[in-house]
Amino acid sequence: MTAQTLPARADAAQLPLASAGARRLFVVASGLLLLLGLSWMSLFVGSGDISAGTVSDTLSRWAAGDLPVGARNTTELLILERRLPRTVLAIVVGAALGLAGVLMQALTRNPLADPGLLGVNAGAYAAVVLGSAAMGVTIGLAHVWLAIAGALITAVAVYVIGTSGYSGSRSAKLILTGVAIGAVLSGLSYAVTLAMPTVFDRVRFWSAGSLQGRSWDELNAVLPFMILGALIAALLPRALNALSLGDDAAIALGARPGRTRVAGLAAVTLLCGAATAAAGPLSFIGLMVPHALRMLLGPDHRWLIPLSLLAAPALVLAADILARLVVDSELPAGVVTAFLGAPVLILLTRRRAVRAL
Amino acid sequence: MSIDTTPQLFGPGSRTLRRGAFSLRIQRRSLIVTFLLLIAALTVGWWNLISGSAMLGASEALAALLGTADEGTSRVILEWRAPRVVFTLLGGAALALAGAVFQSQTRNPLGSPDIIGFSTGAYTGALVVAVLGLSGLWATPIGAILGGIVTGAAVYLLAWKRGVSGMRIILVGIGVSIFLSSLNTYLVTTLRLEAAMAVATWGAGSVNDITWSHVLPLLGIGAVALPVMLANARNMQLMEMGDDAASGLGIHLERTRLIQFFCGIVLVAVVTAAAGPIAFIALVAPQLALRLTGAAAGSSHTGQLIPSAAMGALLLTLSDSLARAPMIPVSLPVGVITLILGGAYLVWLLMSMGRTSRKGA
Numbered sequence: 252m253t254a255q256t257l258p259a260r261a262d263a264a265q266l267p268l269a270s271a272g273a274r275r276l277f278v279v280a281s282g283l284l285l286l287l288g289l290s291w292m293s294l295f296v297g298s299g300d301i302s303a304g305t306v307s308d309t310l311s312r313w314a315a316g317d318l319p320v321g322a323r324n325t326t327e328l329l330i331l332e333r334r335l336p337r338t339v340l341a342i343v344v345g346a347a348l349g350l351a352g353v354l355m356q357a358l359t360r361n362p363l364a365d366p367g368l369l370g371v372n373a374g375a376y377a378a379v380v381l382g383s384a385a386m387g388v389t390i391g392l393a394h395v396w397l398a399i400a401g402a403l404i405t406a407v408a409v410y411v412i413g414t415s416g417y418s419g420s421r422s423a424k425l426i427l428t429g430v431a432i433g434a435v436l437s438g439l440s441y442a443v444t445l446a447m448p449t450v451f452d453r454v455r456f457w458s459a460g461s462l463q464g465r466s467w468d469e470l471n472a473v474l475p476f477m478i479l480g481a482l483i484a485a486l487l488p489r490a491l492n493a494l495s496l497g498d499d500a501a502i503a504l505g506a507r508p509g510r511t512r513v514a515g516l517a518a519v520t521l522l523c524g525a526a527t528a529a530a531g532p533l534s535f536i537g538l539m540v541p542h543a544l545r546m547l548l549g550p551d552h553r554w555l556i557p558l559s560l561l562a563a564p565a566l567v568l569a570a571d572i573l574a575r576l577v578v579d580s581e582l583p584a585g586v587v588t589a590f591l592g593a594p595v596l597i598l599l600t601r602r603r604a605v606r607a608l
Numbered sequence: 609m610s611i612d613t614t615p616q617l618f619g620p621g622s623r624t625l626r627r628g629a630f631s632l633r634i635q636r637r638s639l640i641v642t643f644l645l646l647i648a649a650l651t652v653g654w655w656n657l658i659s660g661s662a663m664l665g666a667s668e669a670l671a672a673l674l675g676t677a678d679e680g681t682s683r684v685i686l687e688w689r690a691p692r693v694v695f696t697l698l699g700g701a702a703l704a705l706a707g708a709v710f711q712s713q714t715r716n717p718l719g720s721p722d723i724i725g726f727s728t729g730a731y732t733g734a735l736v737v738a739v740l741g742l743s744g745l746w747a748t749p750i751g752a753i754l755g756g757i758v759t760g761a762a763v764y765l766l767a768w769k770r771g772v773s774g775m776r777i778i779l780v781g782i783g784v785s786i787f788l789s790s791l792n793t794y795l796v797t798t799l800r801l802e803a804a805m806a807v808a809t810w811g812a813g814s815v816n817d818i819t820w821s822h823v824l825p826l827l828g829i830g831a832v833a834l835p836v837m838l839a840n841a842r843n844m845q846l847m848e849m850g851d852d853a854a855s856g857l858g859i860h861l862e863r864t865r866l867i868q869f870f871c872g873i874v875l876v877a878v879v880t881a882a883a884g885p886i887a888f889i890a891l892v893a894p895q896l897a898l899r900l901t902g903a904a905a906g907s908s909h910t911g912q913l914i915p916s917a918a919m920g921a922l923l924l925t926l927s928d929s930l931a932r933a934p935m936i937p938v939s940l941p942v943g944v945i946t947l948i949l950g951g952a953y954l955v956w957l958l959m960s961m962g963r964t965s966r967k968g969a
Binding site for chain 2: 363412415427430431432434435437438439441442445578580582585586587590596597600601
């Protein structure tokens with residue numbers, strides 16, 4: 252099934268095949284260039300005053316295997332143990348959230364679905380906070396499991412409550428449910444962190460969604476879960492395309508909506524839980540990226556899913572770089588994504604297409 | 609989300625008070641409910657006055673109020689605890705009034721100022737005042753009022769598209785409030801450390817540092833806004849029957865709407881200027897009051913505003929006494945308590961909306 256056989260959207264690529272191919276090539280190429288450029292920038296921008304020459308020198312020596320772990324000076328440590336993992340983490344967290352956004356919008360058939368808006372990230376975060384408070388969980392595998400459990404419970408709860416019954420606008424009700432559940436959970440997390448300073452100390456780098464001060468350990472802890480989630484997502488594009496026609500048409504086409512939803516839920520849970528475990532609750536990445544891509548490429552999930560892996564990391568990197576540049580003391584990246592993403596939400600709300608996808 | 613807007617014109621047990629051109633219809637049930645709510649609010653307020661790190665007896669508190677207590681006790685009571693108690697009572701009532709007006713005007717229980725983002729906008733206004741380094745008794749309230757009004761206008765305009773639909777205004781409001789709260793985080797980081805510390809406690813909605821200088825603006829504005837709102841409440845009740853019917857009955861729609869919205873925004877802003885954004889009182893109080901008085905959902909006529917206000921006063925004082933309950937090791941901001949309880953109520957509201965619409969279908 253190509254993009255042309257799917258229901259046309261006003262701004263989607265409704266072009267002859269050759270031109271659509273050229274357009275895709277262009278989007279892929281510019282996405283790659285943007286991602287490379289931003290990753291490069293992310294290594295050079297930071298609080299420490301390190302010259303560009305030193306950075307590239309250190310990186311080339313590291314790449315050549317010329318810098319054993321014991322023999323690094325402070326500057327080299329800063330670059331290799333702080334900026335490099337931070338950049339890589341921004342890329343994988345972005346990829347996970349963008350992918351989760353594509354999946355959620357397709358599964359709920361709701362153009363406003365986003366892991367942050369629907370409270371899933373808040374659920375993962377609350378589970379980590381409550382778990383740390385109750386059991387004293389330290390950074391490592393256990394807190395990733397907690398985050399994934401929290402994401403799963405919240406996703407199911409929001410979906411069940413938000414889609415029960417039909418009242419007014421379906422998409423609005425799902426978002427409201429997500430916002431309400433997210434508010435309760437972040438209020439709970441906030442209360443716990445205020446009441447227990449040790450927990451606060453452990454989670455304070457996350458609370459607003461931030462990539463500050465991350466090391467390779469955090470990356471290694473979450474990467475397997477994200478890869479698993481991405482692999483599940485990679486199996487789904489055809490099923491999601493069928494699902495976007497509605498359940499009845501999807502069944503007629505030989506798809507199994509129930510199975511797709513379960514697999515999609517598993518992927519979303521793994522991706523959001525792992526991303527939140529690494530970077531805290533970041534909103535709007537999963538809202539902005541799929542819409543931008545659909546505008547450029549049309550609604551075909553065989554293109555949306557791989558390209559969200561290019562576009563969303565670029566967005567998170569850009570937000571993270573901005574967060575470092577805009578004030579001396581560094582803003583949480585989540586503040587920047589909210590600042591950029593909220594106007595997108597308003598624009599989408601104003602569009603007539605705010606109804607089921 | 610349709611709302612039953614049938615007004616109970618001649619409900620049982622109602623009586624009408626008349627004085628010149630002004631008349632007021634009072635239902636016995638809402639009178640009793642209001643009375644009980646007020647008693648409960650005052651009881652909880654009294655408990656907040658005598659309890660705390662130093663537990664005082666009722667006689668000591670009474671003596672302090674009458675001016676016959678020793679200096680230490682009267683300082684604790686009159687300067688530390690009393691402003692907080694009075695503020696929670698009045699502030700809860702103000703938030704609830706604003707909520708009742710907004711819910712009635714958007715004809716939607718979710719159209720309350722905290723969901724639409726006015727509280728966040730008022731907080732932004734207060735922060736801008738702090739960033740500009742202005743000070744004075746009225747600087748922060750005025751900044752918050754301006755912030756609230758600008759936010760209100762922005763939400764209304766952004767949601768405008770050949771008229772304003774209830775759901776769109778709520779979604780736009782959510783977007784605006786997320787945008788503004790990230791802006792607020794940024795503004796706090798640009799403040800000098802002392803100023804930032806002062807507003808940070810306030811970010812979640814806290815009444816810990818309330819003094820009489822916060823209570824006075826609230827008292828002043830409330831004294832002006834309440835009569836205006838009550839005077840317009842009957843027009844609003846008619847407007848709930850639909851704009852056409854109301855204008856057919858000779859009501860100036862836009863004028864009434866503007867006055868009521870303005871009063872609501874100002875009340876929210878004054879509370880926010882003193883205590884930061886306190887979530888969900890404006891959403892929950894009118895709804896609970898409606899359920900207790902058994903009036904038609906969404907109606908906020910004269911007989912509905914007062915029970916809502918009493919309910920708001922009770923909810924905020926109750927949240928405050930939970931926030932400083934002795935089993936919690938630190939004094940939580942009251943906004944966190946209202947966020948958790950109010951959010952839970954909102955979830956329940958959304959669930960029951962699903963149920964009723966299934967039943968109706």
